[in-house]
Amino acid sequence: MTAFAELGLSEAALAAVERMGYDSPTPVQEQSIPYILEGRDVIAAASTGTGKTAAFLLPTLSTLERMKGRGRAPRVCVVSPTRELAQQISRTCMQISRKTGHFVTTVYGGTPYGPQIRELRGGTDVLIATPGRLNDLMDRGVVDLSETKVLVLDEADRMLDMGFLPDVTKIVEHTPAERQTLLFSATIDSSIQKNLGNLLKDPAIVEIARNGETAATVAQYIMPIANRKKQELLEAVLNEKGHERVIVFARTKNRTEECAEALEAAGFHAESIHSDKTQGRRRRALDNFRRGKTDILVATDVLARGIDVPEVNYVINFDLPDMAEDYVHRIGRTGRAGEEGFAISFVTRETMKTLKEIEKLIGKDIPFTTIEGYETDPSVLEKPKRGERKGGTRRGGNKPAGARRTGEKDPTPARAVAIARTIRWSPAASAAAAAARAATTARAATTVAAASTATTATIAAATRAAIAARAAPAATASGSPTRSSVPAATPRTPRLACTRRSARPRTAPRTRPTTRSAAARAVTITAASPSSTARPAAR
Structure with missing residues (x-):
């Protein structure tokens, strides 16, 4: 089995390998690292858990020269679809950079902009980012990708599935044309070749796991x-x-x-x-x-x-x-x-x-x-057989035939007729039912007649009271009314539906004379209604 020392890594990178406890390279590492060290573009497909992260970080940091200075632009940009993956890549990269002497910055959404902006303005060598946050920082003028030498698209198939193609395209447009592009994914399918294939130049293909292949363990x-x-x-x-x-x-x-x-x-x-x-x-x-x-x-x-x-x-x-x-x-x-x-x-x-x-x-x-x-x-x-319901009972449960369920509407006429046909009626029951219907009809007629009579009497009394009220102001035109001028036998006038209590003149005195009768007061109130054109009688 090939050892890491045989792949051409630098001494600092080999020290990082030893520090991380790696014994021998995985198949994707063994095949990818030589191509990356040569400077070629790479498309690598390998199942999860096979060491893809170290496969592109070890050779990239092995050849990246050290630089110092505040505000320096990143020379390696790693783009990943999720925050968790960006954090994981950052942890591995920082373990390697402790030996190689590079500075690492990680930016992703869901966190404040301030600390990330301050760190970027301080200068960095490796930038690890999610597509959305990286584009936001580019729009703010904080990130400059013009010095990028290596662009890594990790979990590229996932980024396409999540709809990040426009963001990735914008990122690529801000990087130099003469760059090394590394595309790592769990699978290589037609969508990757169609959407991202034009970003690479004569890439070396490393396919450890085919589409749908699962780990044998x-x-x-x-x-x-x-x-x-x-x-x-x-x-x-x-x-x-x-x-x-x-x-x-x-x-x-x-x-x-x-x-x-x-x-x-x-x-x-x-x-x-x-x-x-x-x-x-x-x-x-x-x-x-x-x-x-x-x-x-x-x-x-x-x-x-x-x-x-x-x-x-x-x-x-x-x-x-x-x-x-x-x-x-x-x-x-x-x-x-x-x-x-x-x-x-x-x-x-x-x-x-x-x-x-x-x-x-x-x-x-x-x-x-x-x-x-x-x-x-x-x-x-298994699919239920036709007419059979899986996991339940027939609609209506164990209720007897004809029973109504809760919330059910009244039976239709056809159903009512069908139910009635099942009931046996005797001649005596039919006669009793007819007599009950006749009695109910007679009581209803009597009630309607009584109500009509009472309504007629009420209307007549109201009409008489209104005529008397209209005549009262004319009688007071020649002099003040006396007690004898008001008929003592006049009944209290019922208040009509159109009469308003608020129609009483506001100039009337608050104290009422004790000599006036209830009938006289009723006549005065009626005379003050809106239908009257004459002034109300003085109290």
Whole structure:
């Protein structure tokens, strides 16, 4: 086996290799390093956990000359799709740079601009960045890529999947045409060749892993389960297989939160990580997992690419990924650096199509597995027969025929007729029903007649009172009214619907004469209505 010393690395780079504890180069390192040292453009494809980061950092820093001076522009630019991957590359690069004497700066989103701007203005040799933040800093005039000698696009396929092609294109346009371009990815497919192939000049192709190839050190299994029972199956697997250093992948951010909270409630030490969390919380969750403070990490696919978490015992796919390629990256979190691991995927009837796509991609069928203490039923993956409902009862439950469900509307006329035909009516019952209907009709007629009579009497009384009110002002025109001028027998005038209480003159005295009768007051109020054109009688 070839040793690192035989690849042509500098003494400083070999000292860094020894410090990091590397014994011998991996296949991607062995084939890529010589090309990079020659200055050629490289396209390298290798599965996760095979040392791609060191494959481009060791030869790049080995040949990069040292420079000093405040404000110097970066000469190596590494672009990665996620913050976590940028941090991981930064850690490896800083380990090497301690021996090579280079300065490293890392910028990514989700953190304040100020510290990153101050560090860039102080000068740097190697810039590691995510596409979005790098473009923002370029727009602010903080980053100058005109001195870039080596441009590295790490996890290029993932950047294309995440829609970073416009950002990557803009970054490339700001670098010199005479540069070395290194493109590292888990797979090499037509999209990479089409969108990024023109960025490289006569590249050397290093293909260690073909599309869909998984690590031989990872055993793969599936377990059939209904969606509503996934959580209890997850807890059963953790109890039997062990719950230390396990990564659980869920499909959405909400699913990761719910799963982690349920595991915490069940007594496990679990944390969630997804793109909605702040950078500080994501970094803290990863650090806790690396240090063993957290046993289980529940994550979305943000953790599936390029994140180096050592000694992961096994991976559980709580939900299958939307893209079959992401399955390869998920299970690649275990079985790294030659160690053995395994992956268990929960499969429902709804995700059978995705499972078939995954099996087609990796080129083999994934076997079933079982655990003690929890019985799984492969029949839940079968499609229900025509007319049969899986996992439920017929609509309406065990209610008797004709019973109405809660919230159901009244029966249609046709249904009412059908129900009535099933009831047997006797002649006596029919006669009794007819008599009851006649009595109800008679009572209704009597009520209507009485109401009509009362309404007529009320209208007549109101009319008489209105006529009397109109006549009263005319009588007072020749002199002051006396007590005898007001008919004592006049009844109290009912207030008409159009009469307003506020129509009483505001100039009327507050004290009422004790000599006036209630009938006289009623006449005065009526006379003051808006329909009257004469002045109201004086009190």
